[in-house]
Amino acid sequence: MFLYASIFLSLLVALLAFYYTQTHSAMPSLAAIRQSNAAFFRSKPSVAADAPTAIFVGGTSGIGEGMALTYAKYTEGKSNIIIRIFASMPAPPGDGTSKLAREFVQCDATLMKNVHSATQTILSKYPQINYLVMSPGLVTLSGRDETHEGIDRKLAVHYYARWKFLHDLLPSLKAAEGKGEKAAVVSVMAAGHGGKIDLDDLGLKKGYSVSASMMTGPTYNDMMMESFAEQAPNITFIHTYPGFVRTPIGASSPSRALRIISHVFFPLVWPISVSNIECGEYTWSSVTTTATKPGAWRIGSRGEDLGKKNYFGGEVQRKKVWEHTVEVIRAALASPAPERPKAEVQK
Ligand SMILES: NC(=O)c1ccc[n+]([C@@H]2O[C@H](COP(=O)([O-])OP(=O)(O)OC[C@H]3O[C@@H](n4cnc5c(N)ncnc54)[C@H](OP(=O)(O)O)[C@@H]3O)[C@@H](O)[C@H]2O)c1
Secondary structure, X not given: OHHHHHHHHHHHHHHHHXXXXXXXXOOOOHHHHHHXXXXXXXXXXXXXXXXXXXXXXXXXOHHHHHHHHHHHHHOOOOOEEEEEEOOOOOOOOOOOOOOOOEEEEEOOOOOHHHHHHHHHHHHHHOOOOOEXXXXXOOOOOOOOOEOOOOOEHHHHHHHHHHHHXXXXXXXXXHHHHHOXXXXXEEEEOOOOOOOOOOOOOOOOOOOOOHHHHHHHHHHHHHHHHXXXXXXXXXXXXXXXXXXXXXXXXXXXXXXXXXXXXXXXXHHHHHHHOEOHHHHHHHXXXXXXXXXXXXXXXXXXXXXXEOOOOOOOOOHHHHHHHHHHHHHHHHHHXXXXXXXXXXXXXXO
């Protein structure tokens, strides 16, 4: 028993040391990152003249929350912040005196119809958007779990909902860019940690597994950013891998096994993990510093450019994934709403 524990600990230490040297060598310090973020947000031409508007899809927790708080700090509150949230959070009371928005929009993003109505609400109020940050997510060990719209829930929040948000809000991002303001999109997923995709099984209807889903989401995110970058060449589209971030994602998993594992795993990786605020700084640095020109970028856990590292895309894949996504979302929006239980209808 002692022998096994020693081997396990030695392997873990070696793994952590390897990971640390891989991610920290030649990387700017957090203090330097903070300085460059602050300088970017101080320089007026880089943000909107008045109040830049940012949308945080999944901003109620973890990395999205860290991004929102970091952003609020650098813009000194002079910003419209809209946080897209899951059904669990009540809308904040407002005294109606502030001209700046702190708006919470309710939505379960597993359903494309919900995303559609949320984007229409946002578009009607915010014709100009500077930043769209998307980090809704969950971890689960369950198999394919379809909504009544025919999309697996995990792939829905990791990819299809993000695509739909970006697609619908693109006119507002283009409007900001058209006025000479900064416009950028960040999708926090797992750049550089995806895998080959099966073009005969897009959406994983036939070959769904936990690992297939984990490999597919990041590669679809790569394709998504590249396709939208083609349509809006003056906007920056960033897909990031955040590294190990101390968030409730494991502890709030629908899978009991993952909830238990996360209690053991997170303390073990604590030395190489970062807080959600630190991750917010690193991730913003991709916008403020790394992505020096518009287009599609893949960014690592310390805000560094990954280039084409572990890239599984290509022109054929991009075109097929785009056509597949358009069709899946069209079908989702056209699908009938599920029948309500009789008791509810009678009320
Ligand atoms: N944390 C890490 O170490 C790590 C590492 C690699 C990749 N990632 C990826 O980074 C992303 C963010 O992870 P995180 O650690 O920040 O997770 P988190 O703390 O659990 O936050 C997830 C966010 O997604 C929202 N969300 C979940 N289901 C939703 C739904 N159906 N509709 C709308 N919003 C929904 C949550 O809203 P509620 O709060 O309302 O539930 C929350 O705001 C995920 O895609 C994850 O896979 C994380």
